[in-house]
Amino acid sequence: MTIMRDVSIAKSEFVPDQKAVTKIQTWHTDDVLWEYCCLPQIVDYVECFLGPDVLAMHTMLINKPPDVGKLSSRHPMHQDLYYFPFRPADRIVCAWTAMEHVHRQNGCLVVLPGSHKGALLQHDYPEWEGGVNKMYHGVRDYNPDHPRIHLEMQPGDTVFFHPLLIHGSGTNRTEGFRKAISCHYSTGLCDFVNLKGTVQEVIENEVLDLAEKNTGIPKAQIKYEDIWKFRSRVVRGKKGWEED
Numbered sequence: 001m002t003i004m005r006d007v008s009i010a011k012s013e014f015v016p017d018q019k020a021v022t023k024i025q026t027w028h029t030d031d032v033l034w035e036y037c038c039l040p041q042i043v044d045y046v047e048c049f050l051g052p053d054v055l056a057m058h059t060m061l062i063n064k065p066p067d068v069g070k071l072s073s074r075h076p077m078h079q080d081l082y083y084f085p086f087r088p089a090d091r092i093v094c095a096w097t098a099m100e101h102v103h104r105q106n107g108c109l110v111v112l113p114g115s116h117k118g119a120l121l122q123h124d125y126p127e128w129e130g131g132v133n134k135m136y137h138g139v140r141d142y143n144p145d146h147p148r149i150h151l152e153m154q155p156g157d158t159v160f161f162h163p164l165l166i167h168g169s170g171t172n173r174t175e176g177f178r179k180a181i182s183c184h185y186s187t188g189l190c191d192f193v194n195l196k197g198t199v200q201e202v203i204e205n206e207v208l209d210l211a212e213k214n215t216g217i218p219k220a221q222i223k224y225e226d227i228w229k230f231r232s233r234v235v236r237g238k239k240g241w242e243e244d
């Protein structure tokens, strides 16, 4: 499991530590949270997109904290495929479920409709004065005039979206934590691709640096695809690769 903390709050000496937790990731081995990934109300739809072999590849519990005035609770506009070394993109889908009323004031999702029909774009850390959370890369150039939709949702509402869809989320201007749970599913028959020389090389390097720091294993000995294989778990059907 990875626990991520908000850049502004984690550095404040006045806020107790757990209030800075902005996200918990890679919890596919937790029995209680795993139940979310298996809910038939979700997986029956996922199967329509992916076919009968369904893997959970990336699990997140998002706890957007009240913004302390630095606007660091925002999530920059990005495409999730940027993080993934597996394909095809059309056989990956995200399910994102609101755990409470999510609206513009507490930083709902915002999406650029139709953007999933475009290419995977270059991402960078945005140059935000108040700081940017770790791994929160954003699309470098997108049309600021592209229509946007703010996804206001009730508890339990779920949105399914393509990994090329440009999306992000706004500042949490309330006193409460805005909670959501999500899983990225892929077909079990996905292929892993080499990211060298692609726009994804930057994030691959950053993740490998972190893996080296956390495990002590030199990054040259860690394969990015293995990190993702390690994060995966069968929901229905089978995996197309052998376990090591």
Ligand SMILES: O=C(O)CCC(=O)C(=O)O
Pocket (backbone or CB within 6 Å): 060, 062, 064, 075, 080, 109, 167, 168, 169, 180
């Ligand atoms: O829930 C949010 O605020 C956005 C989450 C998201 O887009 C992500 O983590 O990739």
